[in-house]
Amino acid sequence: MVDVIVIGGGHAGVEAALACARTNKKTILYSMHIDMIASMPCNPSVGGPAKGIVVREIDALGGEMGKAADATALQFKMLNTTKGPGVQSLRVQSDKIAYKKYMQEVCLHQENLEVREMCVEKVLAENGKITGVLQQDGQIIPCKALIMTTGTFMSSTVLVGHTSTSSGPDNEPTTNQLSQSLRDLGITTFRLKTGTPARVYTDSIDFSKTEVQPGTDDFICFSQETTHIRPFKDQVVCYLTYTTSKTHEIIRNNLNKSAMYSGLVKGVGPRYCPSIEDKLVRFADKERHQIFLEPESESLDTTYIQGFSTSMPHDIQDQMLHSLPGLENCRIKKYAYAIEYDAIDPLQCKPSLENKIIENLYTAGQINGTSGYEEAAAQGLMAGINASLKLDGKEPLILHRDEAYIGVMIDDLVTKGTKEPYRLLTSRAEYRLLLRHDNADLRLSEYGHNVGLIKEERYQKFMDKKKHIKEAMAYLDTVRFTPKSEINDYLISLGYEPLHNGISANELLKRPKVTMKALLPYLDHKIEDTVAKQVEIEIKYEGYINKAKRDAAHLRAMDERKLPENINYEDIENLSLEARQKLSKVQPMTMGQASRISGVNPADIAVLAVYLEQMNRK
The missing domain is CATH 1.10.10.1800 (tRNA uridine 5-carboxymethylaminomethyl modification enzyme MnmG/GidA)
Known part of the structure; x- marks a missing residue:
């Protein structure tokens, strides 16, 4: 028997597996293809608003993403430098080939970690507790804890025009039995959608018709362990172009051919990273939209068309791309597509990311309804830390909303849930002046050291x-x-x-x-x-x-008031009907968490406080 099994070798899976192995847990990481571990199926970048601070937090806790991003960056750029420190963050243009090779080498040479190129077909549990997994070859592998980081691979379907194909990203196979095994255990799943733009050959772009987007001429990095970055003179440049009236005309004339608007899409897409046809429908008054041209790797002659995600048929995509300034004669290497997949309702997770229904089952990343490499990596790291702590008989590490964007994200997921792919934004944090790029190490290094990941x-x-x-x-x-x-x-x-x-x-x-x-x-x-x-x-x-610290102290006081697990909210008089339903579904662990549930108002919290006092007296 192994201590921990991690299913999925994406950004969440890598951090989860490394955290467990580095805290001396015998760990197996399952990936369908080893050479796709830590791949970047969408944008070739790490960081950005809020996300860049998350990468700093991952590093402060002892994770790997920051080091990998620094070592394989093509360009470093500090965002929002004209604004206050609460919204400044780093974004790097990544070499997607170098990044995944870096992570693969780390995983393959990590002590206590075995990487298996194998598909897992079924999650096994008895009496509400994880027992192991069933491999594709029929072999059962027992484990003490299981972390699922399956990304967009559970029962995934690629959508282009009126065509639907059972497939994972980049033509990889999907796992059709895995999500059914979760449902058989009583776990609720739902469908989500995301997408990716086209890639075109770089030498077919006329960059003279675009705007240059250089990096930052300063030493900035994600990891506290990074001592050297790519010199400014050697950094690659990105470029900016815009949609035109012709682009908009092509899209509007062919909306019925898009998978998004033809009725083929069943899942909910990301609000903050919509397809280009969705942008045109939702922002009909905008005359043009920004399109960034970003290199994918020094070993590839391809450019990522950021902001131009679509599920249009290939012939319409040709017309759309050729209507962009600088791309009139571009040659397309890979067409854009949308992808639907199964995710679990994150309200079924505890703040430790352990499942409420099945003990010792943890989930992290897009399976929890999030979007983005950084959000996934952060959850993977926390799931790995907490699975390891639980096996050691210790309390989980729960980050508060005033301590980390990671704490904000996980609290949002397990308290409010999500109906669409969740993306971290600075506006989600009440105390963003406390959660800055510059002080991530001061906020979290103590935790990283305590759990054994900071040496x-x-x-x-x-x-x-x-x-x-x-x-x-x-x-x-x-x-x-x-x-x-x-x-x-x-x-x-x-x-x-x-x-x-x-x-x-x-x-x-x-x-x-x-x-x-x-x-x-x-x-x-x-x-x-x-x-x-x-x-x-x-x-x-x-x-x-x-x-901000005074305000946060009030929130901390609420979060320190624990709620018993056995409360029957239906029996509490004077609670509103909605509050009873929401509290029963979420089963909050603290008064603070209860106060943040949508539909639970201050009057309900006052009633709950009186009820707790009565319970304590009894």
């Missing part, structure tokens, strides 16, 4: 960084600039009056446009760049950060 050498560096930040903050409070100080020249250059009274460096840094980098030459104390950036944000946004 001592790295942990010591983290502790040193914390110490240096504290020392720098204290030092800046002691430094005073006088009216005779040379700092006046700098202040005048920014449009400020020269100093009339003494002022501390701390107070001066709170002024708009005054930066830590500019202050450093006037200081006697050397402050490292990463520490200086951290200190600047903490000082400039001190008031907002403290308010």
Whole structure:
């Protein structure tokens, strides 16, 4: 018997398997094709708004995605640099071939991890507890815990025009028996849809008709362990073009031929990453839509047409692509398609991502109704950590909404559920000023170390960084600039009056446009760049950060009030009918989680609080 089995070698499966193996659990990772482990069937990139912060969080907890993304990036780009630190995040254009090769090498050489090129046909359980899996060859493999990270492969169907083909992404086989075995165990599944754009030959694009999109000329990365990135001069460029009135005319004249609008699609598609025909229908007033042209790999002569996902027939796709500026004569390597697949209702998951119906069954990634490599990897890491902790007889690691975007995502899924592919957005986080790109390691490295994924050498560096930040903050409070100080020249250059009274460096840094980098030459104390950036944000946004912490403390207090598992909400008088139904379905673990359920209002929470007091007295 093995400790943990992971089904699916995508981004969630890789992180789950590595987390279990690195915490000394004998682990098997199942993948239908080893050379497709950690593949990028859709966009060749990692990060972006909110997602880039998630990758930083994965790294802070001891995951692998950040290191792989840094090592195989074609371009690094910091987004939203003109806005506040709460929404700034990193996105890298990835070499999709190099990325999956990196991850495959890591998995194949990881101690305690066996990679099997085999399809799993059935999940096995007895008395509501996982016992193992049935392989395609008929062999039963027993295990203590099972993590399902099947992505879009469960009973998947590729849709193009009026054609429906039973297939996984990239013409890989689908698993038709697996989701049925879940339903046989009492787990609810539903259909979701996603899609991917066409790929065209790069040498057939006229880039002179497009806009250049360069990377960021600075040292920025995802992983705390990355010491070197691709120099700016060697970074590849992406390009921007737009749809035209001709593009829109072609799409509108052929809407009935799209799988999306012909009635062929049964699943719900992603609201925040819609097909181009869906964009035209939903945003009929927009004259044009952005289309990004992104290289897929240095070893491929193909470009990804980002923002042009469709399920139109191939002949219509030809016309659509040739109507785009720069792509009039493009040659198509791979056509776009939509794909439908089975997912489970995430309301059936605990905040640890363990299934409520079957003990020791964990699910992570698109099977839980999410969309995106980063969301999948984060869930995989958390499922792996919590499966390992449970086998050790320890409490699960549950990240709070003020601690991580990962905590926001998992809480949203297990508390509110989803009817469409869920995507992380900065707007989903109430405390996004606390959940920044720059402080992910400060928020989560302690957890990563406690679960055994952050080793001592790295942990010591983290502790040193914390110490240096504290020392720098204290030092800046002691430094005073006088009216005779040379700092006046700098202040005048920014449009400020020269100093009339003494002022501390701390107070001066709170002024708009005054930066830590500019202050450093006037200081006697050397402050490292990463520490200086951290200190600047903490000082400039001190008031907002403290308010967010106070608000978060109230939420924490609610989340610390545990709810018994055996509550019969139907018996609680004065609860609204909707609240009874929703609470019974979700079975929240805390008062905080109960308060975040859609349809449960403050009056219901007050009733629930009185009921708990009465229970405690009894």
